[in-house]
Amino acid sequence: MQKEPMLKETYNRLSEELEQLKSVERGVIAQVIDEARAQGDLKENAEYHAAKEKQGLMEARIAELTDVVGRAQVVDPSTFAHTRVSFGSTVQLIDQNTDEEICYTIVGGQESNPAKGLISIQSPMARALIGKEEGDEVSLTLPTGKKTYDIEEVSYKEIKLD
Numbered sequence: 206m207q208k209e210p211m212l213k214e215t216y217n218r219l220s221e222e223l224e225q226l227k228s229v230e231r232g233v234i235a236q237v238i239d240e241a242r243a244q245g246d247l248k249e250n251a252e253y254h255a256a257k258e259k260q261g262l263m264e265a266r267i268a269e270l271t272d273v274v275g276r277a278q279v280v281d282p283s284t285f286a287h288t289r290v291s292f293g294s295t296v297q298l299i300d301q302n303t304d305e306e307i308c309y310t311i312v313g314g315q316e317s318n319p320a321k322g323l324i325s326i327q328s329p330m331a332r333a334l335i336g337k338e339e340g341d342e343v344s345l346t347l348p349t350g351k352k353t354y355d356i357e358e359v360s361y362k363e364i365k366l367d
Contacts, residue, residue: 209276210292210326211313212364216279219315223270225278226263234260242292273315281312287361290334294325297357298343311335316366 211219233255241253259301290296294308309324311334317325324331333343337356344353 206277208272209313209315210278210280211274211315212293212366212367213279213316215313216274216277218268219274219277223267223274226267226270230263231267238319257318261333282361282364285361287359289336290356290359291340293364294334294359295360295362296334297359297360299353299357300311301342301353301355307354310362310364312364316364317367323366 231275237256239251241250241256244250244252247253260317280292282291285291285293287294290311292311295308297326298307298309299305300307307322309322309330311326311331312323314325314327319325326332326335326355329345332358333345337343337359339359341356342353343354343356344351346352
């Protein structure tokens with residue numbers, strides 16, 4: 206069972222969602238199913254089938270959240286030195302071929318949002334960066350070909366998920 210690093214904010218959000226699903230939503234769905242069942246013939250009862258499908262999706266989400274929360278390792282990246290790339294580090298990279306500058310912050314899988322520059326610690330890019338420091342070179346084989354980056358800066362900046 207591999208631990209999944211995440212921010213406290215994410216852990217709290219997932220725990221609250223799990224608790225809401227278990228304590229409130231389960232009861233609501235059960236009541237809807239009971240009401241639909243009381244209408245008679247279940248073969249042609251659209252409300253019953255829709256409620257059963259919704260129940261299945263909810264139970265799958267509960268199982269997923271139970272797994273993620275159970276494996277969660279809450280990490281406070283502000284306590285790290287960030288002289289080397291680690292969880293929570295913000296990394297400025299320069300593409301050696303194009304001189305394009307890109308910036309990524311390494312976060313947990315549940316917080317990942319590449320469009321906002323938040324990449325999962327499990328991603329190939331993050332795996333290549335972990336443990337490196339300013340001035341190092343990183344090479345990756347991407348679907349678009351091989352890319353080589355120079356690490357311009359490693360720092361910690363407060364992570365904004367919203």
